Amino acid sequence: IVIPPPNVTGRLTLGHILNNTIQDILIRYKKMNGFETLWIPGMDHAGIATQVKVEEERLLPKGIRKEDLGREKFLEQVWRWKEEYADVIRMQLRKMGCALDWTRERFTLSEDYSKKVIKVFVDLYNKGLIYRGEKIINWCPRCLTALSDEQVETENKSGKLYYIRYPMKGSNSFVVVATTRPETMLGDTGICVNPKDERYQQLVGKKVLLPIMNREIPIIADDYVDPEFGTGALKVTPAHDPFDFELSKKHNLQIINIMNPDGTLNEDAGEYAKMDRFEARKKIIEHLKSLELLEKTENYTVPMGICERCETPIEPRLSKQWFVKMKPLAEPALEVVKNGTIKIYPKRWINLYNHWLENVRDWCISRQLWWGHRIPIYYCKKCQEMEKSQIPDPKQDKGIVVSESKPDRCPHCGSTEIYQDEDVLDTWFSSWLWPFATLGWPENTDDFKHFYPTQTLATGWDIIYLWVARMIMAGLEFTKNIPFSNVVFHPMIRDEKGRKMSKSLGNSPEPMELIEKYGADALRLGLMLITPAEQDVLYSEKSIDVGRKFCNKLWNAARLVLTGFPQTPEGFPDELSDFDQWILNEFNQLLKDAEFYLNNFEFNSLSRRLYDFVWHKFCDWYLEIIKIPPYNQKNISKYLLRQVLKVLHPFIPFVTEEIYQKFTKKEKSILLENYPTICDIKSSTTMVSELINLVTEIRNIRGLFSLPHNETTTIVISTDDERRNLIEKNTTVLQKLAKLDSIVFGNKPKTAVATIVLPRVIGYLILKGVDINKEKKRLETEIQFLTQRIDELKNRLNNPRYFNQVNESVRQKEEKRLEESLVKIEYIKQAMENL
RNA sequence: GGGCGAAUAGCUCAGAUGGUGAGAGCGUCUGCCUUACAAGCAGAAGGUCACCCGUUCAAAUCGGGUUUCGCCCACCA
Numbered sequence: 001i002v003i004p005p006p007n008v009t010g011r012l013t014l015g016h017i018l019n020n021t022i023q024d025i026l027i028r029y030k031k032m033n034g035f036e037t038l039w040i041p042g043m044d045h046a047g048i049a050t051q052v053k054v055e056e057e058r059l060l061p062k063g064i065r066k067e068d069l070g071r072e073k074f075l076e077q078v079w080r081w082k083e084e085y086a087d088v089i090r091m092q093l094r095k096m097g098c099a100l101d102w103t104r105e106r107f108t109l110s111e112d113y114s115k116k117v118i119k120v121f122v123d124l125y126n127k128g129l130i131y132r133g134e135k136i137i138n139w140c141p142r143c144l145t146a147l148s149d150e151q152v153e154t155e156n157k158s159g160k161l162y163y164i165r166y167p168m169k170g171s172n173s174f175v176v177v178a179t180t181r182p183e184t185m186l187g188d189t190g191i192c193v194n195p196k197d198e199r200y201q202q203l204v205g206k207k208v209l210l211p212i213m214n215r216e217i218p219i220i221a222d223d224y225v226d227p228e229f230g231t232g233a234l235k236v237t238p239a240h241d242p243f244d245f246e247l248s249k250k251h252n253l254q255i256i257n258i259m260n261p262d263g264t265l266n267e268d269a270g271e272y273a274k275m276d277r278f279e280a281r282k283k284i285i286e287h288l289k290s291l292e293l294l295e296k297t298e299n300y301t302v303p304m305g306i307c308e309r310c311e312t313p314i315e316p317r318l319s320k321q322w323f324v325k326m327k328p329l330a331e332p333a334l335e336v337v338k339n340g341t342i343k344i345y346p347k348r349w350i351n352l353y354n355h356w357l358e359n360v361r362d363w364c365i366s367r368q369l370w371w372g373h374r375i376p377i378y379y380c381k382k383c384q385e386m387e388k389s390q391i392p393d394p395k396q397d398k399g400i401v402v403s404e405s406k407p408d409r410c411p412h413c414g415s416t417e418i419y420q421d422e423d424v425l426d427t428w429f430s431s432w433l434w435p436f437a438t439l440g441w442p443e444n445t446d447d448f449k450h451f452y453p454t455q456t457l458a459t460g461w462d463i464i465y466l467w468v469a470r471m472i473m474a475g476l477e478f479t480k481n482i483p484f485s486n487v488v489f490h491p492m493i494r495d496e497k498g499r500k501m502s503k504s505l506g507n508s509p510e511p512m513e514l515i516e517k518y519g520a521d522a523l524r525l526g527l528m529l530i531t532p533a534e535q536d537v538l539y540s541e542k543s544i545d546v547g548r549k550f551c552n553k554l555w556n557a558a559r560l561v562l563t564g565f566p567q568t569p570e571g572f573p574d575e576l577s578d579f580d581q582w583i584l585n586e587f588n589q590l591l592k593d594a595e596f597y598l599n600n601f602e603f604n605s606l607s608r609r610l611y612d613f614v615w616h617k618f619c620d621w622y623l624e625i626i627k628i629p630p631y632n633q634k635n636i637s638k639y640l641l642r643q644v645l646k647v648l649h650p651f652i653p654f655v656t657e658e659i660y661q662k663f664t665k666k667e668k669s670i671l672l673e674n675y676p677t678i679c680d681i682k683s684s685t686t687m688v689s690e691l692i693n694l695v696t697e698i699r700n701i702r703g704l705f706s707l708p709h710n711e712t713t714t715i716v717i718s719t720d721d722e723r724r725n726l727i728e729k730n731t732t733v734l735q736k737l738a739k740l741d742s743i744v745f746g747n748k749p750k751t752a753v754a755t756i757v758l759p760r761v762i763g764y765l766i767l768k769g770v771d772i773n774k775e776k777k778r779l780e781t782e783i784q785f786l787t788q789r790i791d792e793l794k795n796r797l798n799n800p801r802y803f804n805q806v807n808e809s810v811r812q813k814e815e816k817r818l819e820e821s822l823v824k825i826e827y828i829k830q831a832m833e834n835l
Numbered sequence: 836g837g838g839c840g841a842a843u844a845g846c847u848c849a850g851a852u853g854g855u856g857a858g859a860g861c862g863u864c865u866g867c868c869u870u871a872c873a874a875g876c877a878g879a880a881g882g883u884c885a886c887c888c889g890u891u892c893a894a895a896u897c898g899g900g901u902u903u904c905g906c907c908c909a910c911c912a
Binding site for chain 1: 849
């Protein structure tokens with residue numbers, strides 16, 4: 001396993017705890033099952049995220065901008081930040097018990113790793129899969145960089161739809177257009193209508209006068225325009241809308257960029273130059289009103305893109321950026337999931353994966369940032385100048401050199417005036433190499449040969465596009481192999497009200513404080529107990545307390561086992577009591593379930609199953625029984641506890657190790673032991689179950705008659721020989737567990753009694769204040785219930801269709817239920833007569 | 836607009852291939868300081884499994900539809 005590298009932006013969150021707990025469980029489980037395991041740690045430089053953090057927390061308070069420092073000085077600051085938080089993250093991963101191999105720690109911006117990133121860029125460029133293009137991209141006016149489509153989140157904001165009149169040239173009439181971003185009108189270079197729209201057909205080819213700017217712009221026709229929306233006429237702003245840009249190319253419209261990178265308007269916006277885009281919106285509306293060119297305003301929900309890092313509204317902006325052609329990479333990635341070479345858990349995420357890859361668009365990878373891998377593109381000043389005067393075709397990248405290291409001379413003209421592109425690469429352009437770059441690729445290292453492809457990637461579903469799909473593409477493209485066989489998507493952690501964890505809401509708990517308060521094991525187990533496979537986790541601190549209580553319970557149980565039975569052997573004893581067999585049988589079932597759940601990455605189910613076994617089987621019944629002589633002299637508690645600790649260890653490594661050391665006297669870590677295997681059970685364990693049922697029934701009736709728990713009572717039992725033997729053999733156990741002073745065999749005593757009926761056993765509890773009529777009623781209700789059930793079962797079993805279709809084991813179970821019910825009803829009737 | 840998911844006890848959720856009298860944790864109530872554990876033990880109450888129709892000997896589970904909620908994607912400005 002290679003860790004999904006945490007961002008060096010800050011401390012780990014609860015989400016990281018969840019993510020790493022899952023991986024640690026897998027690593028420890030496989031290790032104990034005899035596999036060679038490796039879990040590689042590492043961190044991600046997280047380009048934009050870290051840069052924004054450092055600016056906000058290190059520079060802003062001092063009132064300086066990064067431009068004041070300059071690129072080099074600023075990067076020094078970021079590296080210092082990185083070192084600080086890398087230390088914190090290392091400490092956090094250790095505290096939560098992650099069995100990582102720290103000798104192999106990696107970083108996406110280390111010198112070594114950077115070389116791999118640059119190599120990949122150059123390779124892709126040479127293969128024609130990277131190109132420079134002038135397109136409308138997502139621009140964050142706050143971060144001053146381009147973003148990929150995946151780094152933009154869409155929020156539906158309530159806004160307005162403005163209807164603006166564009167006067168026809170040489171006429172008194174208007175064409176009315178509807179827009180949500182009226183300020184962009186300053187950059188309009190056309191009006192577009194649907195050619196089939198009869199309202200406008202005669203206007204196509206004519207011109208309107210753009211208000212405020214007083215520019216003549218043509219009316220064109222294109223199928224793209226939906227006649228139903230707004231007025232059916234679309235204002236075309238090529239520099240500020242992706243489709244308008246396409247239209248402008250198709251119809252040869254002028255392209256006018258009216259905005260500066262920081263979201264203020266530029267000189268092409270006339271009198272609005274230097275004004276912020278939202279301020280300009282208000283002013284322009286006022287302006288249009290005064291010209292009587294604003295026809296109306298409607299409320300409208302606007303899907304607005306915001307920067308995932310700073311939540312600033314994105315501005316679609318025309319600019320020259322570097323792109324990766326995704327289609328050729330996507331096809332093989334789709335195939336490996338389709339044919340099952342890579343398995344995705346839970347399955348439902350496959351849909352999402354496919355949908356994205358089938359509709360994938362080219363990936364904008366250049367960022368106008370400082371923190372990141374500098375793009376290995378070098379420009380020749382001379383050629384560029386030549387290009388401007390001689391070769392006007394912008395598609396030709398003349399004067400550009402793509403190289404892993406800085407070239408001395410321009411290969412075209414021999415000039416030494418060469419400078420590198422200022423931009424860096426998208427942070428995900430390094431992350432997508434993670435599974436193999438961490439193992440030494442492109443060198444054919446021992447690690448790479450031995451450990452690649454990796455087995456399992458565990459991560460949150462939120463980065464399925466940003467990261468997972470791209471890693472699969474990169475793995476197939478560069479290593480000709482899948483990067484991992486399994487992808488386990490775990491849910492997002494939300495607060496109790498279902499809201500996302502965020503700093504501004506203050507609902508994001510600090511994991512280290514939780515570890516301080518409850519212990520790392522409690523945190524790990526508590527999270528596993530509440531983390532469903534397919535739904536988001538609603539976190540509350542209570543669940544961590546549940547984890548802590550469990551650890552405490554285990555600790556106390558271990559205390560009893562280690563000190564309470566000094567005579568018992570530590571190994572597997574020669575002779576097993578009925579109760580030993582019973583608990584071993586239960587343990588075998590647990591092991592079967594554990595294997596199933598782990599193979600299917602169902603950690604939640606397994607953690608619940610473990611909890612239930614340890615608490616409600618091992619502690620509540622087995623440990624209680626073996627306190628009672630003669631079982632306190634001879635039992636398998638020490639053996640079984642050791643096995644149980646091993647099964648629990650992947651979930652709660654610390655407390656299990658601590659207890660285990662008490663056995664081995666600090667000689668060997670429990671992690672180096674073998675995982676338990678299923679052992680033979682010779683005899684049937686149903687008799688013990690019957691005994692347990694009898695105890696439960698007695699406790700139940702005692703409760704019904706409000707008998708205080710410190711008072712004992714007498715029971716008279718009428719049963720067959722087999723059960724009489726069983727009960728006689730376990731008299732003390734029964735007495736202790738059911739609070740009985742004596743057990744007598746025989747028929748109903750003359751005193752008033754409460755009646756307990758099990759198949760083949762009638763028990764009469766001698767109690768005060770028993771109302772015979774109420775007892776009769778209680779038993780009659782039971783008879784009624786059983787009669788109904790017997791009818792149902794008989795009907796079913798006599799039905800040939802049932803008989804033919806149902807599988808053997810189910811039918812046997814049903815037959816047994818019928819038999820038990822028939823026996824039980826006879827016993828109840830017998831008990832009724834005695835009343 | 837397209838797609839995905841959810842609806843089960845007061846709350847948060849389990850219930851794989853249809854088949855036990857639908858479970859757990861928390862909360863509530865009753866009784867217990869029983870020598871591992873009061874951070875605990877023994878019990879109880881509490882559910883028309885959102886609604887309708889269908890398939891089946893049998894549906895919380897499968898199919899169709901309805902309602903409510905959540906998420907993702909999308910170039911109707």
